[in-house]
Amino acid sequence: MFMHNKRLQYTVRVSETNPALASLMLEQFGGPQGELAAAMRYFTQALAEDDPGRKDMLYDIATEELSHLEIIGSIVAMLNKGVKGSLAEASLTEAEMYLEVNKGGDSHTQSILYGGGPGLTNSSGVPWTAAYIDSIGEPTADLRSNIAAEARAKILYERLINVTDDAGIKEALGFLMTREIAHQKSFEKALYSIQDNFPPGKLPAMNGYGDVYVNTSQGAGDALGPWNEGPQWTRIDDLSQKVPADGGDGQASVKLGAKEQAAEKAMSMRLKSDARVDPITGADLGAGPGAGRTTRIEGLHPRPH
Amino acid sequence: MFMHNKRLQYTVRVSETNPALASLMLEQFGGPQGELAAAMRYFTQALAEDDPGRKDMLYDIATEELSHLEIIGSIVAMLNKGVKGSLAEASLTEAEMYLEVNKGGDSHTQSILYGGGPGLTNSSGVPWTAAYIDSIGEPTADLRSNIAAEARAKILYERLINVTDDAGIKEALGFLMTREIAHQKSFEKALYSIQDNFPPGKLPAMNGYGDVYVNTSQGAGDALGPWNEGPQWTRIDDLSQKVPADGGDGQASVKLGAKEQAAEKAMSMRLKSDARVDPITGADLGAGPGAGRTTRIEGLHPRPH
Amino acid sequence: MFMHNKRLQYTVRVSETNPALASLMLEQFGGPQGELAAAMRYFTQALAEDDPGRKDMLYDIATEELSHLEIIGSIVAMLNKGVKGSLAEASLTEAEMYLEVNKGGDSHTQSILYGGGPGLTNSSGVPWTAAYIDSIGEPTADLRSNIAAEARAKILYERLINVTDDAGIKEALGFLMTREIAHQKSFEKALYSIQDNFPPGKLPAMNGYGDVYVNTSQGAGDALGPWNEGPQWTRIDDLSQKVPADGGDGQASVKLGAKEQAAEKAMSMRLKSDARVDPITGADLGAGPGAGRTTRIEGLHPRPH
């Protein structure tokens, strides 16, 4: 069961209102890398986890992320507090109000649609979606997802810190950024507390393909590194000789039943493309008097070769 | 520039049509952990990457994932080949056809809406969205995201292998699963080739909060492990004494200008909640003759305490 | 700040696993009328609310809804606990496993994609979206939205109770349903504690249109009731005489600048539709030898008039 203490986990002191800055902060509120995504990622994992240590940790961190969601939401509410009152009371002229709601970023939507309250959107006004959550119910995969999610959140806090000079906001963001580092460390410890965590899951690699590097992108810029060379890698450069990898014909096939075959054949006949004639087309009809008007125009001609 | 060879990277041999199995396979086609998400994750990273080694690797793996998308899409197309023809030609009676499109999973939508072609949805028919992609343009975070993504994809292939006994599909899925393992290894090598990759980004942790574990979930089930105890952790159990973490008042505040204050005050007055009276409400009006009808009913009563 | 107690707000006793029933329960987990939507609706309102009484109430109920999310998520996790283990360990044959993940509803996706953990989707596998939240930052509107939301949630719990005969689940759902009733009562009291709450907002109705009922749907079935007749209503039946309502010409117009006019005219000329000729079209080209083949076919002919 959840409970709530009316004090924030970190005090929020904002020096002045600024709806456009509020709009940027939304990335950590309703954005893909934000605190709701974090809380829900760990909470859904906690619900299905049976290992007592991991279950406890997931509940601990999920709950803390909810508290972070509260902090960042409070920052947004403070930054929008001016426009909220003005718009509700019509205390400015229409022309002043128009400028106030058009301060930049997504702030116009936050004002008109959400009345200055924090909407669960990112900085472009895109509503939060559970599609952001990548929990799949397997701890060696999910812990890696959590590690990565904390790394991304850390970077986003760093970017927000880099664009604001309000000392109180900067301080609160610094706290939140630091907590992501701490969480990443916990998830790392939890992952490596599971022995034999690579490859994830139970099935081993299939013989012959687990140590192969396929050099599918070629030309000037091909590079070597520990990710594609060395004793552990077999590298394939001559693609055309190795397609398909299994030595078969590289085709897709399926055995059809008799009825299925008959239907398939009828459909193919009915819809077959007659490649022998050059038909008049709708484009031919529509090309009009200017047909074939391929012209050199200023600013739109290719360079001489 | 991309090019295409008409042979698949791995031969696909399907033993018989099965639209419901096709529906499951869609998780790796248009699902959140599927091959399009993988290809687009690495491709968007490659475009903005300047480090030559990582850029090359990202193009290599992005391109291979497109080839995997082709393999899994071919499996889906083969499994749906029967229903596709039958529905187009109306070669079955309506009653037979009705059964055919209702084989299970999401197959009815794949038949009616996509005509048996592979739609870019997951196994529930949810269209693929770029919200699945978590690239943020910072390599120490993105490489961790890639490692996690490969781990998730490996698990999903393992689950699909566990639910099919078609030998040809199983073999192709085994190949694809194994390639995810190889890709994870490459991304791991690339991450650790960046020295000083933790914490990600440039800003260091804020003093005093990076080694703290906040025990927000308490009660029977509290557990200890390297993720929350040991010399590197300061652990906070007595939450109420440590809220807020900064020793302030735990409130959110903002300095308002004079006009903003006036509007805020007017709004508060206009909308203030009068807590002194107990008003009649719409629910009171609507409670009707059965008002207060709280009853013990069968199967819906609490256990005796 | 949020805290968590490891005991649930209501004990969950599930009698046996059932992934298809779990799929239905998801409506209250990640569905539009579910507990996450409730929690986030009230939480976002609480953040921006300044009235102390309402702010406290919103935090109270938001926090309780999180605890309800935990209960319903626990029910889902219990119902899926069998398939989770079997799929991870491959403890069934492929054919058995295939049946197990295809039990009905959206359970195949919950198994393959989420591994039996509760995904934040509705019963069709649609990911939760903040588009479900309708908070707009004005209390006389938001409280009405909350009242409506609780009414909807009550109905959905009632439907879920009607389709399950597992006594433990039924009991927990009954508790949750009842709490929605209590929450609706609180929101009703809070709404009517604001004097002069109708019409919502500050601007009054525009003279002459606030008491008008426009009978836009006509024919057999036209009905009368207190919503469209009586002393307070002016009713418009003769639409063609009252269009537009303002006595103008009913057209949309805008004053264009000289350059805008010129561009508009050029565009109209360039793209004007020549209504005088009957052009050959792409459909004419494509109609082929069977052109005009309008035929009476079995089961597809209109009834004789």
Place this chain on the structure above:
Amino acid sequence: MFMHNKRLQYTVRVSETNPALASLMLEQFGGPQGELAAAMRYFTQALAEDDPGRKDMLYDIATEELSHLEIIGSIVAMLNKGVKGSLAEASLTEAEMYLEVNKGGDSHTQSILYGGGPGLTNSSGVPWTAAYIDSIGEPTADLRSNIAAEARAKILYERLINVTDDAGIKEALGFLMTREIAHQKSFEKALYSIQDNFPPGKLPAMNGYGDVYVNTSQGAGDALGPWNEGPQWTRIDDLSQKVPADGGDGQASVKLGAKEQAAEKAMSMRLKSDARVDPITGADLGAGPGAGRTTRIEGLHPRPH
């Protein structure tokens, strides 16, 4: 069957083009609280409603909302009429055109993607989704949803009126705002014409939980009001003594079959977290020479306590 009269329900007179203002107006066109949402909410209810009075009313109001969608769409089209022609004809220089499409809000997308036609998006460019519609097919809940929806729409029109000084637009918006008030009144009458409408649905409250207020958010700021005190409420302040509410153990449990138990046990063993050792982690590997670099930096240090 629907029919259309080419005159608008209210004449639209726009004084000059303004793509950024158009962008704000989109909230009432393709936004969550806009006219399409209203029309579709009532239309879908009308289709399944059997009560003749309500069915008629729902069709009446749904049809009128379509006419409102036409009015607001016409305002948007007028405001964008300048940029539409200029962009199609390239009648401005590139630099002028660049400024013209970047006037503010979401207007750049409306110009580039929709060519100045009204796109069904909100003011942030988010496409309209049926996720905005909350009809659930039960009239005592749906009518409450409709009441709330009209209240929200009224507020949004008020905000739009507050930010525009174009007299013709203001007048049309005033008409539309007023019609929302009238619609709310109709829905209120229809709700209270159903006797015994609270609690909604058929099942009564479960004994003992319908009059309880759970004070989950505590600390300075706790407040009293008719929503949580008085003879009708039992209030729970001492949460830890009342968790769970049913007097059980507050755990979630399910009875597993023998095979399920075996698989669950195997999985737990395989994936168990070894809490006894402190493993080296990826973060440890990556911490590099600057490991432990927790530093006080300017603007990012906590206040002295």
Place this chain on the structure above:
Amino acid sequence: MFMHNKRLQYTVRVSETNPALASLMLEQFGGPQGELAAAMRYFTQALAEDDPGRKDMLYDIATEELSHLEIIGSIVAMLNKGVKGSLAEASLTEAEMYLEVNKGGDSHTQSILYGGGPGLTNSSGVPWTAAYIDSIGEPTADLRSNIAAEARAKILYERLINVTDDAGIKEALGFLMTREIAHQKSFEKALYSIQDNFPPGKLPAMNGYGDVYVNTSQGAGDALGPWNEGPQWTRIDDLSQKVPADGGDGQASVKLGAKEQAAEKAMSMRLKSDARVDPITGADLGAGPGAGRTTRIEGLHPRPH
């Protein structure tokens, strides 16, 4: 302004309830190719269209599509009428009700979430989105989009006709399918009434690239047809010699300012990948005692080459 006549454009006679068939019908209600998408596609085009003939036609057809939406919605409501009442009244036992809501397709969600009313979703329960609408505000493109949309809708009606043997439904679907054919003809006539409609828009093709066919997919299966051979086509088979098409270096470049260069260089240094060493990775740590366990397992080994 819109008006409504309570009679449907075509009488709907359904022979018996069937929630699973209702679920399929939703493709034409709230699906991507359904009637709401059609109505909104033409309505948004009508709003911004200035050509009088096209504007009239677009309003005519948009309005008719709304009437079709009403027909298909009525079919859905009839098919769900049984489950709607039973679920509301709990007139079946829980076990019977459970079977009733799990009849197939998406019917469980339509019952539990929408109460048997027609939800604006497709047959997989995915909510309708304006992302389905492809209007861009240019008539030679939009009319082509409309032609294509009618063609798609025709096919979907044909598929629905093929899976139902209810004569009344079949007849209504036949009517709707036929109207799509008529609409396509109108749009074709309107397109070809614009002289010089190809290429669409005002800018001509850029010299040298408009008649080129790039054979990017090669290998067995390469085919010839009027779309890639004949006097009007220049065909490129030898890709590696023609990349890039402009004779440049095929690289992407941008001129950076001095500050930008400095930051870029600093970032590259800080994040550079050290390709000279083979680092220990997280995967190496996690590979455990079974590291390198690449094994031949039954059913998961490649074929011998």
Place this chain on the structure above:
Amino acid sequence: MFMHNKRLQYTVRVSETNPALASLMLEQFGGPQGELAAAMRYFTQALAEDDPGRKDMLYDIATEELSHLEIIGSIVAMLNKGVKGSLAEASLTEAEMYLEVNKGGDSHTQSILYGGGPGLTNSSGVPWTAAYIDSIGEPTADLRSNIAAEARAKILYERLINVTDDAGIKEALGFLMTREIAHQKSFEKALYSIQDNFPPGKLPAMNGYGDVYVNTSQGAGDALGPWNEGPQWTRIDDLSQKVPADGGDGQASVKLGAKEQAAEKAMSMRLKSDARVDPITGADLGAGPGAGRTTRIEGLHPRPH
């Protein structure tokens, strides 16, 4: 199988960084009419296509569209290269950085969320969705969809060309625009190579409705053209006489079983609307002392008639 050559299909030379212009370019990267949508449209069609000529063409063009996605993504990356480095290194002051990320359009999100890498969104930051893809698996419909899609993409490139004066970008966009023209031509040839392609599909039109034009929008502005008059059209102007089209009663009906009827009746009774009384409503309660306050206010009164 796909392969990649590190040279672009067309060289990209950007003259200076400009994040706001980058934001516009995203329409062709992750927008509904952009290159990913094109590539995936043709790729999914290719997978299920059996006709060898069309299959080859679809793979050819799908693959080229991926190369176009790479070009437009490279343009975006170049335009954002300045902000990417500055934000990562914090090489500007906070105030400068704040201005840099707020340059216009959606650029703030591209900087903060994606770090200057190209996100798969449109110019409003909306993530790409497979809902943009309209393939349905029938070639005479899909080819028309492809023709329309190429027409739309051509127009969008033209608009982008009209708003930029960077010669290198203009040139690359001109190339891409021209390739869309060429692709449209190929798809037209392929469509008309299928004989008897209209109406699409196999079922003929239903007798009596295929040549009818229903004039649903009436009043001043009614227009004639080849799309609604001439020998091939039967035109219906007198709608009220022709509703329904089939001569039935225009009602929707279904035969219910006995149990269904009983439940339906019970539900109707329980929820019937009592139209005889005028109930007090929640709005009446809330109208407060200012009830009925319909006032003439400045700027919000209707014109005198």
